[in-house]
Amino acid sequence: MSKTNFFTKYLKNTSLFINSLLEKNLNKLNFKNLSNLFKNNKIILTFVALFVIFISYLLSPTFFQQSDISNELKNKLQNKLDLKFKFSNNFKYNFFPRPHFITDDTAIFDGNSEISKIKKLKIFLSFDNLFSLKKIKINNLIFENANFNLNKKNYNFILQLLNKSFEDGNLLIKDSNIFFRDSKSDVLFVIKILNMKYYYDSKETKNILYTESEIFNIPFSIQSFFNEDKSKILSNIDLNLLRLRIENELSIKNEKKIGKTEFIFNKLKRITEYQIEKNYFKFHMYDKKDEPSLTFKGIFNLKPFYASLEGKLDQINLNHLFSPNAIIAQLLKTEILNNKNIVFNLKINANKLYKYSSFRNINLVSKIQDGLIDTDKSKFEWRDSADFELLESLVFVRDGELVLDGKLKININNYNEIYKFLLTPKNYRKKISQIDLNFTYNFDQTTAELKDIRIDNKINLNIDKTLNNIVLKKDKIQNKIYFKKILNEVIKSYAG
Numbered sequence: 001m002s003k004t005n006f007f008t009k010y011l012k013n014t015s016l017f018i019n020s021l022l023e024k025n026l027n028k029l030n031f032k033n034l035s036n037l038f039k040n041n042k043i044i045l046t047f048v049a050l051f052v053i054f055i056s057y058l059l060s061p062t063f064f065q066q067s068d069i070s071n072e073l074k075n076k077l078q079n080k081l082d083l084k085f086k087f088s089n090n091f092k093y094n095f096f097p098r099p100h101f102i103t104d105d106t107a108i109f110d111g112n113s114e115i116s117k118i119k120k121l122k123i124f125l126s127f128d129n130l131f132s133l134k135k136i137k138i139n140n141l142i143f144e145n146a147n148f149n150l151n152k153k154n155y156n157f158i159l160q161l162l163n164k165s166f167e168d169g170n171l172l173i174k175d176s177n178i179f180f181r182d183s184k185s186d187v188l189f190v191i192k193i194l195n196m197k198y199y200y201d202s203k204e205t206k207n208i209l210y211t212e213s214e215i216f217n218i219p220f221s222i223q224s225f226f227n228e229d230k231s232k233i234l235s236n237i238d239l240n241l242l243r244l245r246i247e248n249e250l251s252i253k254n255e256k257k258i259g260k261t262e263f264i265f266n267k268l269k270r271i272t273e274y275q276i277e278k279n280y281f282k283f284h285m286y287d288k289k290d291e292p293s294l295t296f297k298g299i300f301n302l303k304p305f306y307a308s309l310e311g312k313l314d315q316i317n318l319n320h321l322f323s324p325n326a327i328i329a330q331l332l333k334t335e336i337l338n339n340k341n342i343v344f345n346l347k348i349n350a351n352k353l354y355k356y357s358s359f360r361n362i363n364l365v366s367k368i369q370d371g372l373i374d375t376d377k378s379k380f381e382w383r384d385s386a387d388f389e390l391l392e393s394l395v396f397v398r399d400g401e402l403v404l405d406g407k408l409k410i411n412i413n414n415y416n417e418i419y420k421f422l423l424t425p426k427n428y429r430k431k432i433s434q435i436d437l438n439f440t441y442n443f444d445q446t447t448a449e450l451k452d453i454r455i456d457n458k459i460n461l462n463i464d465k466t467l468n469n470i471v472l473k474k475d476k477i478q479n480k481i482y483f484k485k486i487l488n489e490v491i492k493s494y495a496g
Contacts (some may be wrong), residue, residue, distance in 0.1 A: 064133050066090050070135050072125060080138060081164050102126040110154055117253040119145035139169030146176040159233060161198055162226060171198040189336055191215050216330040231328045265350055279303045308345040316350035316362055322443045333397055339370050344368040358383050387412040401444040410435040422484050428495040455494055462493040
């Protein structure tokens with residue numbers, strides 16, 4: 001059967017069925033049925049009328065003048081957030097999924113200073129009073145692709161927003177950036193905002209700021225809020241990648257702000273007490289319970305920028321400082337510290353090196369000045385047999401990888417003990433007093449290049465070839481075997 005004949009027969013049968021159904025019902029139709037039909041149609045018509053009125057009501061903001069919309073929204077946003085908004089483009093209105101205006105390229109001013117540029121701003125409206133522009137109420141706000149520029153004058157802008165009213169609606173910031181700048185407008189560091197939300201918690205009766213962000217490619221989340229009398233700001237910070245949680249409490253009532261922070265890392269808790277006053281930040285970190293010997297003290301001065309950090313602890317884990325995912329390593333890779341306006345001094349003393357207890361009396365020294373980062377005068381001991389000191393060193397980034405380049409001076413205190421540890425054959429055990437060499441260490445690849453090696457001021461080219469490329473292993477035992485083997489090869493070359 002052709003498709004044409006099939007559809008013709010189908011339509012004919014459908015027509016006969018409908019006619020039969022209508023004829024059957026019309027025969028039964030009486031006055032009562034007509035009344036019910038009229039009532040049903042009246043309900044449908046009422047519903048249609050209400051729907052048309054509702055759509056017309058939602059569309060009413062489209063009849064407002066663009067200039068009137070701009071002026072009214074400026075006033076309402078200033079009253080809500082105490083900020084000045086400058087709109088550069090016309091407003092677009094949508095009522096789905098909720099009534100809202102959209103505008104592009106908006107600027108925000110704090111006083112007379114431009115503090116942010118917003119690529120797309122969405123202003124959501126309450127369903128009440130859409131007929132009157134002056135009576136329109138703003139609910140939620142969404143900033144998309146915004147760039148905030150903060151400095152020492154307005155650095156607390158993000159926290160100040162917590163004092164505004166969010167009972168009628170939330171403020172959301174998406175896919176944006178916060179640029180912290182110095183007095184010359186140079187960028188010190190950038191925080192990438194993935195999602196930031198200001199909202200009112202009706203159960204706790206307080207405003208809450210929650211953000212998911214990144215700094216130096218390290219993701220973190222923050223929840224902040226004021227205490228009941230707004231004399232303190234409380235914050236919880238999670239850095240899941242580092243398995244670190246930070247609980248902070250900061251008193252903001254007086255000009256001299258006093259705070260306390262608890263760092264919780266792998267069930268270990270570190271307490272930091274700090275002070276903030278005008279241009280400086282001072283702190284003291286300690287752990288009375290798990291590591292009584294641990295203490296760190298530091299100060300940061302913003303004008304001019306100067307910082308120092310001194311610490312003592314039982315053992316130091318260099319992986320926390322210089323492994324590829326460590327905060328310090330990520331910070332150094334940004335090269336943000338290679339700034340001539342930054343001066344920073346670091347001194348950390350530790351009794352031993354984590355997992356390598358033979359290395360003792362670690363004195364880690366670092367200085368950042370004139371855009372250069374060095375570790376000169378850093379010292380450590382190997383057992384009681386040798387003293388090591390770094391000289392003419394420089395930390396820099398090469399092809400996206402962190403590198404330390406410098407000179408190493410080794411004073412041999414007991415060469416016989418070293419030979420015993422290395423299991424060196426007795427016929428190769430020549431007296432050694434001092435070793436000097438140049439080195440380059442790649443933190444990302446964990447490789448070391450040693451060259452210009454001088455043993456008691458004598459150069460041996462065979463030794464240079466042997467130590468030209470050292471690759472460290474992840475396993476401690478593998479490293480121990482590896483070093484014993486390679487050092488014995490060097491000793492044989494030196495002994496002839």
